[in-house]
Amino acid sequence: MSHVEVISREMIKPSSPTPQNLRNHKLSFLDQIAPPVYIPLIFFYHPELGYDIDRAQKSQLLKQSLSDTLTRFYPLSGRIKNEFCIDCNDAGVEYVEAHVHAQLSNVIENPNIEKLKQYLPIEPYGISAAMGREALLAIQINFFDCGGLAISLCISHNIADGPSLVTFTNAWAATARGAIENVTPSFDLAFHFPPRELSGFKPTTGITTEKIVTRRFVFDKMKLATLKDAASSATGSLVKDPTRVEAVSAFIWSHFIEVAKSKLAPKKAFVAIHAVNLRSRMNPPLPDHAMGNIWRIATALSMCEGEIGFGDLLSKLRSAIRKIDSDYVKDLQIGDGYLDFLKKRTENYSNGEVEFCSFSSWCRFPVYEVDYGWGKPAWVCTTTLPFKNVVILTSTSCGEGIEAWVNMLEDDMNRLECDHLLISLDAPKIND
Structure with missing residues (x-):
C-alpha cells in the first residue's frame, strides 16, 4: 500500500515573459466546444538509469526545464479570460512535489486502478478551468522510496487534446535532457476554426453521479x-x-x-x-x-x-x-x-x-x-x-x-x- 505525502506546491512561470503581442490567445471553435475537464497522464520511471542523480538535482532540473519549455508553450501559463480567448499573463502552471512511501515496482507490476489518482496534482474531473481561476496545466512529481519517479500531468481540455499534451511533455523532456533539436509548437488553430457565438450551447462534462x-x-x-x-x-x-x-x-x-x-x-x-x-x-x-x-x-x-x-x-x-x-x-x-x-x-x-x-x-x-x-x-x-x-x-x-x-x-x-x-x-x- 503506497502513501503519497505532498512536500511542496508552487507556480512555475515561463523563464522569459510572453511578448505583449502574444498576450491574447484566441480559442478556436473546437476549443470552445471541448468538455470542461482535464486530461490526465502518468509516466512511471524505473530508478536504475540516472540513479546517481539525487532528488534535489532532479527537482531543479525538472523545474528549470519546465520553465524554459513554457516560454515556447506560453498559452499554457495563462488563464482563460472568456469563451473566446486566453490571457497569456504568465501566471504559471501548478507544480507539486510528493514523496511516495512505496516501491515503484509494486505499483506498476500490480496496479490498483482506483488508487492512481493519488499521483495527480488535481482532481481532473471535479474542477473546471472554464471560469479562468485555475491553472491550465498542473504537474506532480512523485519520488518513490526506491528512487523511481512518477510524473503526472493534467491539462485543461479547454486548450488542448491528447496529442497536444504529449507534444508538450516530449518537448519538456527533450529540454531536460539537453536535446539540441526541439519542437516549435503552433497555436494558430483559431485561424482554421474561428471562434463562434455558441448561441446558448454549453459544453458538458458527461460526468454521471451513478457508480x-x-x-x-x-x-x-x-x-x-x-x-x-x-x-x-x-x-x-x-x-x-x-x-x-x-x-x-x-x-x-x-x-x-x-x-x-x-x-x-x-x-x-x-x-x-x-x-x-x-x-x-x-x-x-x-x-x-x-x-x-x-x-x-x-x-x-x-x-x-x-x-x-x-x-x-x-x-x-x-x-x-x-x-x-x-x-x-x-x-x-x-x-x-x-x-x-x-x-x-x-x-x-x-x-x-x-x-x-x-x-x-x-x-x-x-x-x-x-x-x-x-x-x-x-x-x-x-x-x-x-x-x-x-x-x-x-x-x-x-x-x-x-x-x-x-x-x-x-x-x-x-x-x-x-x-x-x-x-x-x-x-x-x-x-x-
Missing part, C-alpha cells in the same frame, strides 16, 4: 492477432484488414450492446462514438505539433433489430471513421450544423432511448518516447473516469499490445465480466 467502475483489459500481440482474425472472418464483415484499434473497439462495442440488451429497459439504437485526430485529415494537413482540440467524433449507428454481429459492427465503425476526411473538415469550418448535431446528441443521450459508448485511442501517441535523461518510461497510464461507457485505448509498453481502460456502471461491468467471449480471449482485468 462507475474502471477495469483495464490487456490485449497482447497474440490476443490481438486472434481478435483481428476473428474480425476479418466474421459474418457480415467487409473489413479484411482490421487495425488493432478497429478490432478492439468493435469487439468491446459488441459486448456493450450485449450488456444493454440484457437489461429490462429497451433501446432503439446503439451508437459507438470514436474520437478522430483531424491533423492528418485536413487539406493541407496540420503538423503533429499543432496545439489545441484538433479532433472530432465518428459516429457509428446500429439498430437493435435482430442479431448484431461482430463483423457488421466493425464495418460500421470503419465506415464512420473514414467519413472524417478533408471534406468533413471543410464543412466543420464553414457550417453551423455541427452545433445542432451536438444538441441533438445530448437530447438522445438524456432520453435514454439510445445506448452510447465512446472510444478514444491514444495508441499512436509517442508516450513511451518521453525521456527526461534517465530513460524511457516503464509504464504510461491514465486513471479512472467518471463517465458511463467510455473506453480509453493505450499501447502497452512494448508497443505491440493494447490496454483498454473500460468505464461502466458497476452492474453493467459485472455483466461484461461474465461474458463468455471476453473470457475466452483471456483478456485479464487488473485493478486490485
Whole structure:
C-alpha cells in the first residue's frame, strides 16, 4: 500500500515573459466546444538509469526545464479570460512535489486502478478551468522510496487534446535532457476554426453521479492477432484488414450492446462514438505539433433489430471513421450544423432511448518516447473516469499490445465480466 505525502506546491512561470503581442490567445471553435475537464497522464520511471542523480538535482532540473519549455508553450501559463480567448499573463502552471512511501515496482507490476489518482496534482474531473481561476496545466512529481519517479500531468481540455499534451511533455523532456533539436509548437488553430457565438450551447462534462467502475483489459500481440482474425472472418464483415484499434473497439462495442440488451429497459439504437485526430485529415494537413482540440467524433449507428454481429459492427465503425476526411473538415469550418448535431446528441443521450459508448485511442501517441535523461518510461497510464461507457485505448509498453481502460456502471461491468467471449480471449482485468 503506497502513501503519497505532498512536500511542496508552487507556480512555475515561463523563464522569459510572453511578448505583449502574444498576450491574447484566441480559442478556436473546437476549443470552445471541448468538455470542461482535464486530461490526465502518468509516466512511471524505473530508478536504475540516472540513479546517481539525487532528488534535489532532479527537482531543479525538472523545474528549470519546465520553465524554459513554457516560454515556447506560453498559452499554457495563462488563464482563460472568456469563451473566446486566453490571457497569456504568465501566471504559471501548478507544480507539486510528493514523496511516495512505496516501491515503484509494486505499483506498476500490480496496479490498483482506483488508487492512481493519488499521483495527480488535481482532481481532473471535479474542477473546471472554464471560469479562468485555475491553472491550465498542473504537474506532480512523485519520488518513490526506491528512487523511481512518477510524473503526472493534467491539462485543461479547454486548450488542448491528447496529442497536444504529449507534444508538450516530449518537448519538456527533450529540454531536460539537453536535446539540441526541439519542437516549435503552433497555436494558430483559431485561424482554421474561428471562434463562434455558441448561441446558448454549453459544453458538458458527461460526468454521471451513478457508480462507475474502471477495469483495464490487456490485449497482447497474440490476443490481438486472434481478435483481428476473428474480425476479418466474421459474418457480415467487409473489413479484411482490421487495425488493432478497429478490432478492439468493435469487439468491446459488441459486448456493450450485449450488456444493454440484457437489461429490462429497451433501446432503439446503439451508437459507438470514436474520437478522430483531424491533423492528418485536413487539406493541407496540420503538423503533429499543432496545439489545441484538433479532433472530432465518428459516429457509428446500429439498430437493435435482430442479431448484431461482430463483423457488421466493425464495418460500421470503419465506415464512420473514414467519413472524417478533408471534406468533413471543410464543412466543420464553414457550417453551423455541427452545433445542432451536438444538441441533438445530448437530447438522445438524456432520453435514454439510445445506448452510447465512446472510444478514444491514444495508441499512436509517442508516450513511451518521453525521456527526461534517465530513460524511457516503464509504464504510461491514465486513471479512472467518471463517465458511463467510455473506453480509453493505450499501447502497452512494448508497443505491440493494447490496454483498454473500460468505464461502466458497476452492474453493467459485472455483466461484461461474465461474458463468455471476453473470457475466452483471456483478456485479464487488473485493478486490485
